[in-house]
Amino acid sequence: MELERLQEKRKNDFFSLVQVIEKNGKEICKKSKDSSYYLKELMDIEKLEQLQEQFSKATGFAFTVVDFKGDEITKRIGCSEFCKGWRAEKENRKVCNFCDTYGRLESIINQKPNIYRCPAGLIEVTVPLIIKEQYLGAVLFGQVRCTEEDGIVNIGRFIQCEDKRKSNSMLMENYEQTSIVSYKKILSTIYLIQLTLCRMLEKEADRKALEEENKRFMAEMIAKKIRAEMEKAVVIAELKRFKEQMNPYLIVDALKTIENAALTERAEKTKEMAFLFSEMFKYTIENTEGLIDLIEDIKQIERYLQIQKIRFIDKLNYSIEMQGELEKQKIPPFIILPFIENAVEHGILVKKYGGTVRIRVYMENTDAVIEIEDNGVGMAEKQMKEIFPSHPEDYEKDFIGISIQNIRKRLIYSFGFQYDVQMTSKKNAGTIVTIRIPCDKKDRLFF
Structure with a gap:
């Protein structure tokens, strides 16, 4: 018991x-x-x-x-x-x-x-x-x-x-x-x-x-895209207000008048520059939003290069190669020209004997690739990091680099981080810029 x-x-x-x-x-x-x-x-x-x-x-x-x-x-x-x-x-x-x-x-x-x-x-x-x-x-x-x-x-x-x-x-x-x-x-x-x-x-x-x-990153990207679109809407509204105050085609007409006067005076270079500039200006005011055909942006770039070629003669050379099937590829406007301007003004023209800008547009897998290469003065690693930080949000300078960072943001917001611009440069050797655009619409976040 x-x-x-x-x-x-x-x-x-x-x-x-x-x-x-x-x-x-x-x-x-x-x-x-x-x-x-x-x-x-x-x-x-x-x-x-x-x-x-x-x-x-x-x-x-x-x-x-x-x-x-x-x-x-x-x-x-x-x-x-x-x-x-x-x-x-x-x-x-x-x-x-x-x-x-x-x-x-x-x-x-x-x-x-x-x-x-x-x-x-x-x-x-x-x-x-x-x-x-x-x-x-x-x-x-x-x-x-x-x-x-x-x-x-x-x-x-x-x-x-x-x-x-x-x-x-x-x-x-x-x-x-x-x-x-x-x-x-x-x-x-x-x-x-x-x-x-x-x-x-x-x-x-x-x-x-x-x-x-990744979900948080995409949410941030969407929020930034919305903010960018709002900023863009403000810019467009300002541009529209400017158009209401002054008809920009009056500037085009004035350039046509200069062109005709140059023709009468047999100033061929002046005539050609006035024509090219009027075409550039008209393109700019007609493409403030939406998407454009890639061939139209390439034509705008060629106008810019032709003007610079007239100004600096043998100090600047350029070539443009483009696969025909990409002419109708849709891209956001004004994403290529700032890199061309940077190559010409900060790479070629500061070089004693000038140099060449080479533009190639080709297909790689499912992407349209725009490659801009120059043999200008190039950049040292420190200077490269200043003008081209690892993330565009980190940029705080106030010169041409701002437009470059804005383009990077537009591409990231539109297509995803994998479509950020790629840039490599070497002192006294030149710079290469690579821009990718997805050809398949399903790869696009916002277009």
Whole structure:
């Protein structure tokens, strides 16, 4: 009678211990609930069960996975016949559930795997799944025998079930048939789970974090695009107001008058420059928004180069090569000319004997590529970083570089960061600028 009272007291003490542990573990579980990662979101349950089955086949242990609340999210794999029979009794099942809770919460509090011997005499292990300091759940495995004692907590000292097990011949037979494993194999299985499952979860967490970062980046890009469009609308409104106050075609007519006068006076260069400038001005006022054919922008560039060629004669040479199928490719207006101006004014004309600007337009995969190359004075690395920072938002200068950074922003907002302008330069060797435009409309964010 005294022995029974002692056993009952130990059992109650164990249940009280579990409740204390549970109380201490609730705060950690609450933090997990409020955090950003969930086991079910990071790993597909079907895939998790397949992995669990492979673990069971490789090791001979029974497996299941629980979430941060302790709810099973996978089916129990490899459950031993002894445990099936043992859990058939309500009282035994209650003890087993308390043991599972104890093992799980101890592993949470201590932040490491918990190995214990259950009241029925079998080894159970809880491996916490902790990713980026957040507890996601745990892998429970075991249902084997082990003759070693070191490193294993014996819950059997609280609840004596040996007599109950021995009194049932079927249970005893199943118990004797349960595998005996070494403590070393238990540790190896823990290592296998941590190496495989925890790293997979960490990789998925990193992927999710990157995905969220990309979403935030795209949201920022959209916000900047909206802001840019608003700024553009203000500029267009100002331009329209200017047009209402003064008809810009009067300037074109004035240039035509100068052209006719130059013709009468046989001033051929003056006549040609007036004509080219009037065409440039007319192009500018007619293309303040929307998209244009690439060939039209190339014609505008050629007018500019012709004017400069008349002014500086042999000091400037240029060539333009363009694949015919790209003539109708749509692009935002005025994204090429600032780079040509920069090449001529800051690369070629400051050079003692001048140089050449070469423009190539060609297809590469699904992109139209505009390449501007000059053999001018080029730039040292420090100067290059000033005029062309890694991100256009970082630019704070107040000369031609501003227009370059605005073009970079327009391209990024319109097509994505992968369509930022590329620029390389070398002192006393020249500069190469590469602009890419997606030919496929589905690659465009806003056009």
